[in-house]
Amino acid sequence: MVMTAGVPSLFWMQDVYWAFVASALGAAVFGNFFNQILYRQRMAARRNSPSPAKPTTLTFKIQATIAAIVREFSNYSLPVTIGKKRFYLPTMGPITIMLGYVILIVVASLYKFNTKNWVQWEDIGYRSGFIAISQLPLITLLSGKRNLIGLFAGVGHERLNWLHRWVSRALFLTVLIHMGFWLSDWAKFDYILIKITTDSITRKGLAAGSILAWIVLSSFAPIRGLSYQFFVVQHIISWVGFMVALHMHVPAENLQWIWVAVGFWAFDRVVRAAYLAYNNFGLLHKSGNGVLACRASFEPLDQHHVRISIANPPITWKAGQHIFLACHPLAPLTSHPFTVASLPQDGKMEFIVQAKGGATKRFVRYAEKNSSLPNSMPRKSDRAVLIDGPYSRIRPLRQFDSVVLVAGSTGATFTVPLMRDIVEQWKGTDSCQTSRFRLEPAPGAVTRHIKFIWCLKRSTSVSWFGRELDKVAKDVETLRNQGYDIAVDMTVYVTCDEEMTSARSSNDNEKLKSGIEVIGERPTSRKGDEKPSVTENEKKMSVLISSGASSIDGTANGCCCTRVVEEDATVAPCCCGTAPSQRSSTSISNSFKKPSKRCVDAKIQVMSGRPNIAGIVRKEAELALGEMAVVVCGPPGMVQTTRNAVVSISDERAVHKGTGAQGIYVHAECFGYA
Template identity: 30%
Template sequence: MTYPQLLLKRHWISWLSPPSLGRVLFLVFYWAVIVFMMTNKAVISDAYYWERIGFRNAWISVTQVPLVYLLASKSSIVGCIVGSSHERLNWLHRWVSRTLLLTVTVHGGFFITEWVRADFVKLELEMMPMVKYGIGAWAILVWTFITSLSPLRSMAYEIFVLQHIAAAAVFLWLLWVHVPSYASYNVWFAIAAVSFDRIIRLLLAVYRNIRLRRDTLCNRTKTVGHEIEVQAAGNDITVVIIKDVHMSWKPGQHLYLWIPRLGLLESHPFTIASLCMSSQGCHCNEIQLAIKTQSGFSRRIYQYATKTQETSESLTGFIAGPYGSPPKWEAFESLILIAASTGASFTLPILESILKTPRTICIQRIKFLLIVRERSHSDFYVKRLSDALANAEAMSISLDIEIAITGGEAWSVADETVGTLHAEQKSQFSEDDTQELKKANQQQAYVLVKFHSPSSSTSSRYRPASEKDCCCVGDGEKSEPLLPSNSIIYSYGRPDIACFIRRPVEMTGGETSVAVCGGKSLVTTVRNSVASLSDERAVHKGTGAQGIHLHVEEYCF
């Protein structure tokens, strides 16, 4: 019930799409409690009506302030209590802040209305200077609300962060001056939350980035910070390699990266694209990040990588983390991993960790889907995916990998695919096969590049998908093609997410986990597909169908 989400598909209003149904239900419950406290035994038509509701909302507002700052903390006490990471609570931080603006507006609005009715505004402002500070605090909340809206926030995110921090500090000072002394403890709670977060983050940053004792086992090169190498991969992907990192992490976690040379005041979060490989007696690791070029820091680091491609100059950077609380993936019978572009930095380490675990696990089948605009965007992951196929075969786990290429015409991508094959492999393709792929245009056409385990012979072959590869599910709806396992399948055009999820779910006898990392459109499609399939199968309602777990990582800032 908590999975579905409504998406407004027009690009210019898509940011107005409501949260998922689960979050909406949570907010409705939260607002019901707030409205009850605002109105209970307060709506009485007497001489104190305006003042009573205004004063009631003053208390409701000031007691919400510490929660706003707690939910904004990266070293989140709330997250520790509920078992979640800070980035998964940020949506609640925004909505509690908006609720705070509403209750503050009611608080000030009712008092001002009372003063206007009594012709008392000028005298009130002269007698009670604290009122001016309250109006200033309300103005800060309005400014924060407006600048936090997605279109404005994304225009210049670095500037947004700086002004947001400054506004939060000014708001606390104005609030401290405004509220009476008997309510100021709420302000100090908020200050304590901010101070605790900053102190913990500072201590962790020092611990992660400064080494006073040189460890000979790790061949460390820096005492302060980390050596960072950057490589341009394709037209708009930057691979960042962080050397000699003394920490461990879980697949699906992320860290914050600060490179002073490329952004003196900028620290950005990136998903860790590599596995934690610790040897006995040493926890020194190499971290890889895959960064898609957008604007700002990501564009600067890509430009630096292209300029220094031949000289191999290194940078000095600092890290904070790791952050994130991913679930235990090995507890499910089937695992479906879906990612768009560099979202594979989230799903691929999960796949690799499962295939390299020494423990007995429940997983019997894995479906992996990577959606990219151009084939070059997947090059960074292909070698690791081929290794994963060999590991899956050794563990007797059924692994299907599909890379869906959505950009350009199918025939042009087909030319690129066939053109990159080795000379002796080209002889395996007939001219008719090549022409058939070109004629496929925007329809689904598949290129199978088979990676066998070292014990098997290695071969690559091409086969276009045909109608007989599809099976009907009902009402003429087609599921995905029944293609061979242990292959990397290249498809052209947008994949049918619902069909991709359906087949492994229907094959499994136990529980299934679906993990998706991508933009709002992909995430919404996966959410609604899982909810629809779960409802259709009547999961946990006496039909024998087992649960479908969903984990979502969405591109947002």
């Protein structure tokens, strides 16, 4: 159609919309490209510089300052308290991105129009419809797991999924503008019912809009979380119905947007199908033992957790990545994402899975049933499984001077492999072994110090990674004896465990063994003539558990120590017992309820209470000689508390603003999916 004089054409405004979107995507790609350059520069400088993670040239100083300002703004989340419940609003980064996007589509729909002039309402209806249809390729691109945007921007599909949902909601807003101005124009002449009953194009448009409304409504977390597998199936069916109705509604000159979106969707599906076939068909791998390449064993850890192991997996992966796993004999037609808790060099792919219902609950039940069979009965614990992946991306942590890893419960499946990967780099081992053609720098690490924090409800859960934590402790001790100026501090915080109270019998207390210490003290420089020694006090450091009166931390399920405790605390933060006058000091046992489980190394601090994350990050930041990284994986409250702590410390220390304080990179992983 021909627009009013001075009003841009419909196709020109579509070009303007995509110019802004392409600029934003280009900025993300450039940022990823610059990070890759920075990564390689640091790895190249680590042999000649005592602080390779510290920016020295003007270009990198400017980048560090800009990064610090952006991080402080984008990572902050406003806490909101309603009654006794406390929650966090979305971080400022996503809010700003979506606010800018909404402004873009509203301006693109209304630019040069007078919304009060009913004569232009029809033109606004046409324009907003054209802007709506042009958003389809972006939405489809953001939805794919084999994501082209993520590939070039260095972002995993799970981090783009929120953007996919909100751009879809912005599309619905555009459709409401499109429909609203058309209905308003028809209403002036009592023409709405006549138009709907006589015009097939209008009916098809209402059908498409209704389907889109359902897609948007069903994608909200409370509804989506009722049954995620059902949501996925109906979401795909609804999307197909929406595209068909839309194809019949839009004019021929706009059909190319639909076909481009379908092309992106088909590309994702074809690539995923190819990877799925390669990952799972045994005939494609030398180690294949049949039609399917993967068989998994299920080992119960407790009544809520199971360890799933795949021996000799046919694929490789990097620390921090996740796999979609399906076991149709146990949970038909379902697939769930699980973080890989092992490294490729272990020769097995392991997952620690928490039972939350559905498939995960069936996994735990199957493991318990199989393990409870008498030894004389044959066991068939291995089951054929299908794997899809690996997915997810994280900046290589070995480029940072110091790394703080914070995990809650099963969040350790994310942080433990990351810690082990850095240790392997210290040893000169490529723990990923992704290709015979090396695209990354040679093994090695800029990192001098790792701080590992793990929060658990029960001390017995430490055995989930007992073997891995033992190995880290021994490897680091060996490296330090060889003269490496490195250190790893591992601390486990137990928040709810009757075993960690003095209400136990005296016989139990006599069995407790001390020996909690730090694996090396914090290095002050990368190279030195002498290896820093561990003080005697650190070797003998023990955690005191009081036996005073029962406190508000106690629950019907046992003692819950919810108070924050400092690492150098000399008194227990929690009281679980009966006599307020009685107090005793006992160190935490390395033997847990299940004697069959492997004990953790004595060099791991185990404390009763919750960590002071802000204090830990501040201490690490004050000692860092270059940019440090904070990685957190756990419940939303823990994740956002950590983010806000980093923002506060970065602002307080005026990072890269002339004070000499070094930057803090944050990577956050929340429990749940999509």
